[in-house]
Amino acid sequence: MTAGIESRAERVAGALVRLYPRPWRDRYGSELLDLLAAAPVTPPLLLDLARGALDARLHLHQLLKGSARMTTRLRSVAITTFAAWVLFCFAASGVAKSTEDLTFAEVGHAHPAIAAGRLVAEFALGLSLAAVVVGGLPLMAGVARQAWRRRDPSAIRLLVVPPVAGAIVLAATVLLGRIRVGPVRSTVDTVAFLGWIALTAAAAAVSVLAVAASVRRSDLSVGTLRAAAWAAAAAAAAMTFGLLAGAGYGLAVWTTTPALFHSANGILATPLPATWTAALIGALVAVATADRAALRGLAELRAAA
């Protein structure tokens, strides 16, 4: 075959590949072109491509759309659950901060039901952390492997965001712990504390956005995404359990020691019910979001089974 005829045949092959429906080309187009580059363009190959394009249009179009939709939804489930879990941790840390006073430990000793409620809530938080780690680590390992292989600077930058944000928050925490910026509960002290909360919230938000962008742009295997959806369901169940145990703990403190419940042990010496109500609302939003995502993920897994 002369060079002129060969290039014409290659052009015909390329044109036949363009006859495939877009979802098919998006998914397999580059692989097919890679294989075509290694094969001599012959009439049987051109006929095979034409039949393949027709078959893809007649039979595979809907199947591929469904498959692409499933991976997109599973990614969304993983990202949403992670964001909800971060919010849940914020709410839980608010409760933990407001109950660090020794009086709460003493109340726990006097009323075993209160101590048990707190222990169960902490255990559930630990379980949710384990689920996030088990589902999230393989996802992020896949994202990091690809970013490194492709030498993609923007993907690497996204991956660096969470550790850098964490390091900044840690440094600010250590700094605030060592330097007394003013007398306790003075205006300067209060502003410094509120600034620390704002910094932590901003670091968490930026980290969640970076993780979401990394996961969305990466080419992850369906197996990893399915495992992440199962882990998301486990995290959502643990968070639901933790919310119920935490609410039970609050109610038990309210009924057994009303004076402590109505004390000024909240964040920045505000009334405790205000802090707990804010934490409860945050946890409720987080749990509702995570449960909804988990149900979506389980429905996708069931549909694919």
Next chain:
Amino acid sequence: MGEAPGSWGRFSDPAVLIMSSLADGPKHGYAMSKDIESFAGVSLQPATLYGALARLETRGLIEALPTQERRRPYLLTTQGAGVLEAQLRALRSVAVTGLRRLATA
């Protein structure tokens, strides 16, 4: 998971060949094509190979792994291994029966 590869028309034989090729580990399209040529003597055309791959993947019998150096390897899933085993047992039964009848004819 719906119908077995036996009902996929012209894609049924390529599907069994592809799953057999992946039975010993993940491979990308080009490696699969060469492997099938060496163990079955069949040269699959690219569009036939990818038509069968798409069917196998959408039915969860194989799974795409992340791209490595611009090529995407495929892995036989547990479900795919089960389907392949059933198909190969059926083929063996046909082969054994046919050979026995030829010998006694």
